[in-house]
Amino acid sequence: MGCLCTSESIDINGIRYNVRDLLGEGGFSCVELVEQASTRKKFALKRIKCHSLDDEKIASNEISFSKKLRHANIIELIDSCIKGSADTVVNSTSEAFLVLPYFKRGTLHDYLALKSVSKTYLDVRDIIRIFYDICQAVKYMHNFTPEPVAHRDLKTGNVCLTDNMDPILMDLGSCAPAKVQICGSRDAQRLQDIAAERCSMTYRAPELFQVESYCVIDQRSDIWSLGCLLYALLYYKSPYDCVYERGDSVNLAVISGNVHFPEETAFAKELHDLILFMLQVNPAERPFIEDVIEKIDEFKRHLDTSI
Structure with missing residues (x-):
């Protein structure tokens, strides 16, 4: 999907935004840098093109989760609307708009990419602080009432960084009730297809690659991610990014549960053990x-006592 980032202006619930730049785009949406016309304040605008009622339902679902999930480390939804109607009329489309805070540092993925070029590791205390805050956001979701929520697409590209390097979990389009009862092959195939479409392959839990016909999928799929x-955070990429880049089967690598750490490392064994603690193939x-x-x-x- 392409987005025209020219001198376009967009009205969202009576507030005018001027499009300034394209920040990023994916298979279902794009994110633009916009400026509120009256205040000149910058925001990120997520636009989701809906070609069907199902697409529109998915966009509405993201808006719904973005409205109700309120946490210091989860992105705030400032405003939203859906324009048009993706009904049964041929070529009929609608578009969802989500106004979000603009983080000029970009994502954790962007930051780690720069670090990898400079070949400098993050300080272990910064790693723990960032990861701890992400876990607090996940804990909030997993304990949400009346029904726990799973993110289902946790990855460095879905974590923004504030000016103070605080992590902000974003992209709630893959969110779903944490516990899913699978009753039969049709249910299994449906969830497997959704996971293939919306959960990034190199962060996806094994049970979402091959969904069993009779099982319960719960929030521990997020723990794998x-x-x-x-x-x-330690080595700039998921342990399965290298598998993907080689052209080998990520599916087989994930299901085998093999995780390879660099032989020369700046990090303590306890951090590797924590990673392996989460990467249990059996959910x-x-x-x-x-x-x-x-x-x-x-x-x-342990870090505090070792000073």
């Missing part, structure tokens, strides 16, 4: 977010 994200053996946070607290105490 967190393990990949922590690995990326029933994988920890919940509270267990992960407890391990981080232990590691933080």
Whole structure:
């Protein structure tokens, strides 16, 4: 999907925004830098093109989750609307608009890419602080009432960084009720297709690659993604990015559970152990977010006593 980032102006619920630049685009949406006409304040505008009622439902779902998930480390939805109607008329489309804060530092993925070029690791204390705050946002989602929520696409590209280097979890388009009961092959195939479409391959949990016909998928699919994200904080990429770049099967690598760490490393074995703690192939053996946070607290105490 292409976005025209010229001198376009967009009205959202009576407020005028002028498009200034294209910040990024994916398969379903694009994000533009916009400026509020009256205040000149900058925002990020996410635009989602809807070609069907199903697309519109998915966009509405993202807006709904963005409105109700309120946490210091989850992106704030400032305003939103859907224009047009993606009904049964041929070539009929609608477009969803989400006004979000603009983070000039960009994403954690951007930041790590720069670090990899300079070949300098993040300080271990910064790694723990960033990861801990991400885990707090995930804990909030996993314990949300009346129904726990799973993000289902946790990755460095879905974490923005504030000027103070605080992580802000974004892109709630893949969010769903945390617990899903799979009853039969049709249910399994449906969830597998959704995961293939909306969950990034190199951060995707094994149970979402090959969904069993009779099972329960829960929030621990996010814990696998967190393990990949922590690995990326250490070594710039998910442990399965290299598999993808070689052209090998990510599916097979993930299901095998093999995780390779660099032989020469600046990091303690305890951090590798924490990653492996989360990357359990069997979701029933994988920890919940509270267990992960407890391990981080232990590691933080160890760091404090080693000064």
